[in-house]
Amino acid sequence: MTARQTGLLVLLGAIWGAAFMLIKIAVTDIEPATLVAVRIAITALILYGVMRVSGISLPGGSKIWKDFYFVGMLGLVVPFLLIGWGQRLIPSSTTAILGATTPLFAAIINLITRNDERINAERVIGLIMGFAGVMIAIGIEGAQSGNIWGELCVLGAAVCYALSALYGRRAFSGMQPIIPSTGQMIASTSLLIPIALIWNGIPTVMPAPSSLIALVILAVFCTAIAYILYYRLMDAVGATKVSMVSYLVAPFGVVYGAAILSEPIAPNAIAGLIVIIVGILIAGGTWRSLIPLVRRA
Numbered sequence: 001m002t003a004r005q006t007g008l009l010v011l012l013g014a015i016w017g018a019a020f021m022l023i024k025i026a027v028t029d030i031e032p033a034t035l036v037a038v039r040i041a042i043t044a045l046i047l048y049g050v051m052r053v054s055g056i057s058l059p060g061g062s063k064i065w066k067d068f069y070f071v072g073m074l075g076l077v078v079p080f081l082l083i084g085w086g087q088r089l090i091p092s093s094t095t096a097i098l099g100a101t102t103p104l105f106a107a108i109i110n111l112i113t114r115n116d117e118r119i120n121a122e123r124v125i126g127l128i129m130g131f132a133g134v135m136i137a138i139g140i141e142g143a144q145s146g147n148i149w150g151e152l153c154v155l156g157a158a159v160c161y162a163l164s165a166l167y168g169r170r171a172f173s174g175m176q177p178i179i180p181s182t183g184q185m186i187a188s189t190s191l192l193i194p195i196a197l198i199w200n201g202i203p204t205v206m207p208a209p210s211s212l213i214a215l216v217i218l219a220v221f222c223t224a225i226a227y228i229l230y231y232r233l234m235d236a237v238g239a240t241k242v243s244m245v246s247y248l249v250a251p252f253g254v255v256y257g258a259a260i261l262s263e264p265i266a267p268n269a270i271a272g273l274i275v276i277i278v279g280i281l282i283a284g285g286t287w288r289s290l291i292p293l294v295r296r297a
Contacts, residue, residue: 017252025214029207037196042219044185068183075164079157089150100134105162126283130247133275177231
């Protein structure tokens with residue numbers, strides 16, 4: 001990866017990391033399933049509006065819409081539900097650690113399927129460092145009190161994310177990033193709204209303004225803009241490398257919680273973030289481009 005691509009990966013991690021803080025604010029008044037359904041629906045409307053203004057149309061044909069539904073199911077609907085079930089049984093720190101295994105699953109699946117992304121020692125070292133950095137940043141004490149079924153749910157979600165990333169790159173290769181983003185959001189909305197209505201029913205009380213603002217920010221920045229950036233990076237650097245953004249999400253979430261919600265932040269969170277960034281530099285090969293800059297300095 002180039003230095004610019006690495007910077008965009010860090011930016012994506014920062015955007016998605018804010019989702020933890022925003023969700024914590026929003027769920028004080030909004031049921032989780034309803035929150036997810038409305039968040040994805042708003043995102044779908046925004047992305048579709050941007051497409052229309054830009055003169056871009058969604059493709060027709062059953063094949064591409066099957067891909068939209070498949071990736072939406074794997075990358076949004078199923079993992080969101082699995083994580084929701086899993087977090088009833090295990091601590092949030094365990095969820096963050098196990099969720100960060102997405103790049104490892106992506107690398108393993110990539111190797112098994114003999115995809116065109118090459119797995120080498122440099123990338124493996126970077127992936128291991130990234131996972132180690134997440135454990136340093138979040139801490140592993142909470143994992144010791146986990147429930148096996150909850151852990152399996154979160155690991156299943158990580159596998160889903162890895163599969164959707166690898167499948168999405170191949171299925172949507174060459175498309176403008178906003179097209180697959182909009183398509184899978186529309187497909188996921190059609191699946192999530194019935195689920196939310198069955199689980200929670202129609203809301204009868206207006207949420208607090210802070211919850212509504214958090215929901216809008218979640219939809220616009222943490223979903224709409226983030227997914228466009230995600231697919232742009234995937235097309236440029238590959239699914240295995242871009243899936244490493246999951247290493248950055250948890251540490252950024254810790255920072256936002258401390259800065260905005262006044263949650264305590266431990267020194268290990270900062271140390272973990274440094275290890276994570278070093279892992280990404282190694283796995284992406286970006287460290288080579290930094291050597292001449294260091295020598296000049």
